[in-house]
Amino acid sequence: MPRHFLRDDDLTPAEQKQVLELGMAFREDRHIRQPLSGPRAVAFITDKPTLRTQLSFATGIAELGGFPMVVDGNLAQIGKRESIADTTRVISRQVSAIVWRTFGDERIAEMASVSDVPVVNALTDGFHPCQILADLLTIAQHRGGVAALPGQTLAYLGDAANNMANSYLLGGATAGLHVRVGGPQDYLPDAAIVARAREIAAGTGGSVVVTTDPVETVRGADVVATDTWVSMGDEAQAASRATPFLPFQLGTDLLAHAAADAIVLHCLPAYRGKEITAEVIDGPQSVVFDEAENRLHAQKALLAWLLDR
Numbered sequence: 001m002p003r004h005f006l007r008d009d010d011l012t013p014a015e016q017k018q019v020l021e022l023g024m025a026f027r028e029d030r031h032i033r034q035p036l037s038g039p040r041a042v043a044f045i046t047d048k049p050t051l052r053t054q055l056s057f058a059t060g061i062a063e064l065g066g067f068p069m070v071v072d073g074n075l076a077q078i079g080k081r082e083s084i085a086d087t088t089r090v091i092s093r094q095v096s097a098i099v100w101r102t103f104g105d106e107r108i109a110e111m112a113s114v115s116d117v118p119v120v121n122a123l124t125d126g127f128h129p130c131q132i133l134a135d136l137l138t139i140a141q142h143r144g145g146v147a148a149l150p151g152q153t154l155a156y157l158g159d160a161a162n163n164m165a166n167s168y169l170l171g172g173a174t175a176g177l178h179v180r181v182g183g184p185q186d187y188l189p190d191a192a193i194v195a196r197a198r199e200i201a202a203g204t205g206g207s208v209v210v211t212t213d214p215v216e217t218v219r220g221a222d223v224v225a226t227d228t229w230v231s232m233g234d235e236a237q238a239a240s241r242a243t244p245f246l247p248f249q250l251g252t253d254l255l256a257h258a259a260a261d262a263i264v265l266h267c268l269p270a271y272r273g274k275e276i277t278a279e280v281i282d283g284p285q286s287v288v289f290d291e292a293e294n295r296l297h298a299q300k301a302l303l304a305w306l307l308d309r
């Protein structure tokens, strides 16, 4: 059975550390390893809009010596034109790994259950685990390496029920971070995710706080992160989502409650004037473009690590 990466907790703390260390090595030299030389192909399939994810996976697969086989989900219509299982059997006979961005998590779980090659979650409704690897790499980059991650406090503000919140909870706890997520009462994470994050944190020295108070979320934090209030797939709720999040906008007043040297993360695309002000995202504490670059290094490390298994 191949190893898959569908959720952040598919890597143990020790395994996540190996991936991050390899990611740091790829940051130093993009061409240290070519596990896909041949070239071997990796399928990148997307059912939702993408820029960073397609770009970083395609570039990364090429730099690993492979061929990025980009498949438009609108053409493939996986699960509609052909079942997920049949599609997966066809794809996995041709490629060395499958990277999929899709909607429900049950879709990618079904793919993984029949795939002969590793399946990687490139964002689902529930999780965005590759982004969190990149975010952890970015914190390591700015805080003295992977060894400096445990004990850092990461505050995530906004839609605390979305894929980024879930992945910060699981992936952050795995890295030994103190994870705080803050959002309006109706947009808090599922109890099961919080319980799983606390279980992981108990073993890594991290901790988990969920709150509806934006100031409590960011107070003293080393890292402050936010994300869009309207995720892909939530567009029909744009109007009902316009007001509840307003107290969670990351502006200079709120950021002033974080540590003086706090760094600011945003997975992008960002909506200036909504979840984050232009002053903050374009300001001196923002490292969002390092974070975007680190998608490349983190995902190359993940693919190389999975292909080694």
Ligand code: NVA
Binding pocket: 123, 128, 162, 163, 164, 227, 228, 230, 231, 232, 267, 268, 269
């Ligand atoms: N939560 C966002 C992340 C975008 C990269 C979404 O799912 O649309």
